[in-house]
Ligand SMILES: NC(=O)C1=CN([C@@H]2O[C@H](COP(=O)(O)OP(=O)(O)OC[C@H]3O[C@@H](n4cnc5c(N)ncnc54)[C@H](OP(=O)(O)O)[C@@H]3O)[C@@H](O)[C@H]2O)C=CC1
């Protein structure tokens with residue numbers, strides 16, 4: 001029987017009973033392994049789903065090695081290369097593929113999604129909930145953003161940055177539901193500092209400003225944070241890009257808590273060393289596409305819809321796309 005204090009009409013049917021929550025991660029790279037491993041260590045039943053065969057094999061054979069600061073632990077967790085191998089429905093599916101893989105990844109996970117499965121993205125940027133809703137229905141989708149960080153050090157081995165880093169989750173319509181409360185409890189029990197929000201849209205835009213601060217600029221310049229934060233002209237550019245984002249969010253009627261661009265600029269590098277590279281720069285350097293369309297591109301798309309000019313973000317999008325394109329076999333390439 002539920003002990004919830006929420007009114008009955010606000011309780012989503014809770015079918016997970018008293019057993020531990022069965023959580024499947026679609027995408028178990030740097031962040032999926034970090035959060036998945038932490039939840040498994042905290043007692044949840046976790047499945048890591050990722051096509052990286054050597055990573056999956058190492059985790060299954062020897063456990064997931066997690067380095068946090070100078071401590072290293074080995075976590076027993078099940079990994080597989082496709083959702084078809086899980087064989088049961090998930091209570092919670094957490095999507096942590098790169099944004100541009102979201103649609104194909106959720107489609108490939110149909111077998112683990114049942115009538116009471118919750119699907120939640122913790123990816124950076126905006127727009128994932130719409131993609132997920134198209135595939136699984138809006139009722140199943142919750143939203144979240146996280147300040148937890150992860151780096152994949154090699155197959156079966158991650159550096160995790162969980163301690164003191166917030167994760168915020170919530171229902172798209174702002175209701176404080178039983179399922180949201182149970183998910184945040186599971187996260188907190190595992191040591192992931194998780195808050196329940198009745199304004200998850202605001203949270204999503206706040207996190208967007210953090211990524212807008214340095215993502216595009218570092219991707220274009222190749223600078224680590226040490227370089228980015230030493231050159232005032234780049235700070236001016238970052239503040240202009242964040243200001244556009246704030247103007248767009250305000251025009252959209254989103255209740256943001258970051259209203260001073262300097263706060264986003266400061267927060268973006270908090271606790272990170274000068275040699276830190278943003279994920280956008282890391283993507284380019286490893287030959288992958290960036291999430292530019294979901295980060296600066298979101299500011300541009302929303303700005304166009306609401307008639308708010310976004311020239312700085314548009315320029316950053318164009319230049320990053322140019323860098324991506326320069327690696328292709330374009331006409332006239334020498
Ligand atoms: N790393 C971090 O610290 C943070 C990351 N984020 C966000 O989290 C998301 C994931 O980032 P991150 O973990 O760094 O990225 P990674 O590239 O390390 O991990 C993504 C993983 O998803 C795999 N993948 C691709 N397609 C599928 C699929 N169809 N099914 C299952 N897995 C698939 C990838 O495999 P393959 O490489 O073969 O494509 C890869 O192993 C991004 O949106 C990022 O912005 C947010 C906050 C912090």
Ligand SMILES: CC(C)(CO)C(=O)C(=O)O
Pocket residue numbers: 124149210211214215268277278279280
């Ligand atoms: C570390 C942080 C918050 C800001 O650069 C980030 O999310 C990223 O690099 O993608």
